Amino acid sequence: MEKTRTVLITGAAGGIGRATVQLFTESGWKVIGVDRSDFGTDFPSSGLFVKADISDPAAMDVIYQKARDFHPSLDAVVNNAAHQITKPILETSAEEWDLVIASNLRSVFLGAKLAFPLFKAAGGGAIVNISSVHAIATSANIAAYAASKGGLLALTRAMAIEFAPANIRVNAVLPGAVDTPMLRAGMNRSHAGDGTIHERLENLARKTVNGRVGTPDEIAHTIYFLADSTQSSFMTGQALVVDGGATARLSTE
Numbered sequence: 001m002e003k004t005r006t007v008l009i010t011g012a013a014g015g016i017g018r019a020t021v022q023l024f025t026e027s028g029w030k031v032i033g034v035d036r037s038d039f040g041t042d043f044p045s046s047g048l049f050v051k052a053d054i055s056d057p058a059a060m061d062v063i064y065q066k067a068r069d070f071h072p073s074l075d076a077v078v079n080n081a082a083h084q085i086t087k088p089i090l091e092t093s094a095e096e097w098d099l100v101i102a103s104n105l106r107s108v109f110l111g112a113k114l115a116f117p118l119f120k121a122a123g124g125g126a127i128v129n130i131s132s133v134h135a136i137a138t139s140a141n142i143a144a145y146a147a148s149k150g151g152l153l154a155l156t157r158a159m160a161i162e163f164a165p166a167n168i169r170v171n172a173v174l175p176g177a178v179d180t181p182m183l184r185a186g187m188n189r190s191h192a193g194d195g196t197i198h199e200r201l202e203n204l205a206r207k208t209v210n211g212r213v214g215t216p217d218e219i220a221h222t223i224y225f226l227a228d229s230t231q232s233s234f235m236t237g238q239a240l241v242v243d244g245g246a247t248a249r250l251s252t253e
Contacts, residue, residue, distance in 0.1 A: 006071045006122075007227060008032040008063075008115070010054055010107070011081030013039045016130065016178065019216035020078055020223050021047075027224065032067050035081065054081050054107035055099060064114035073122035076227040077115050079108045080130040084145045097144045104148035105155065112159055116166070124167025128226045129156050130219075131172045133243045149174075153239055160237030169236040171226045176243025178214040208244030218242065 007024050011017040012033030021044065024031050031047035033039060034054065043049045048070045052059040067074065083103035085096045108129055119125045131152045138146040153172055160170040222242050225231050241247060 005075040006030040007076040009078040010034045013037045015216040016219045017080050019220035023220045023224050034063055055102040060110045074118035075122050075125045078128045086141050088141050089143045100144040100148050105151045119168050126227045127170040128223050129172045131174045133174050133176045137247050157237045172239045173222050174241045175219050176246045208246045210244035
């Protein structure tokens with residue numbers, strides 16, 4: 001009989017997070033969800049939801065203690081939670097910068113150390129870090145976020161190298177424009193033109209090669225592919241871009 005696998009997903013209450021929680025649950029995994037916001041009453045009954053802020057190192061300790069109490073091992077961790085500041089560099093405070101780095105980058109570093117013994121107990125597993133296309137091509141007024149996501153790519157490679165002897169694979173997903181609350185909240189940067197939120201989404205969609213914005217479910221399936229050792233067993237240290245072809249097209253063309 002195949003054992004039930006366990007995954008910890010941060011940012012579980014967001015757009016991509018909710019889709020990922022649902023997909024892993026439907027695929028038979030036990031899910032530990034983490035978010036600073038409430039998930040609501042529909043979190044899977046077989047899982048565990050922890051309300052906590054990953055930008056706080058003390059909260060990271062509590063999260064992984066609760067994860068250990070819930071299940072003695074982990075087969076995957078999805079580092080999906082993120083904080084975004086959409087301001088010009090000259091208007092971004094040191095506190096805002098530090099919050100973005102603490103949420104998006106330091107939390108992954110701390111989580112890796114805390115998750116390591118749980119992975120060892122499972123005989124290995126996979127870490128999936130949710131970076132962003134902003135790690136490789138960015139725009140104005142989102143510098144702290146872009147820097148945190150670029151750092152996450154370098155950290156992914158470093159973790160892959162150091163954790164390979166323990167049979168832990170580490171990869172990153174770089175989503176492009178995906179219709180989530182975070183995407184809609186960031187529409188104040190004028191990168192998608194003016195008009196209503198619907199018009200701005202349509203403008204954004206036209207900039208992709210596919211001609212549309214992605215869905216959280218599409219990103220969730222990519223995450224699942226990298227977390228599932230039967231599908232991606234020979235992949236580690238890699239960055240998988242899922243952006244409708246946006247970064248394939250020259251901006252000057």
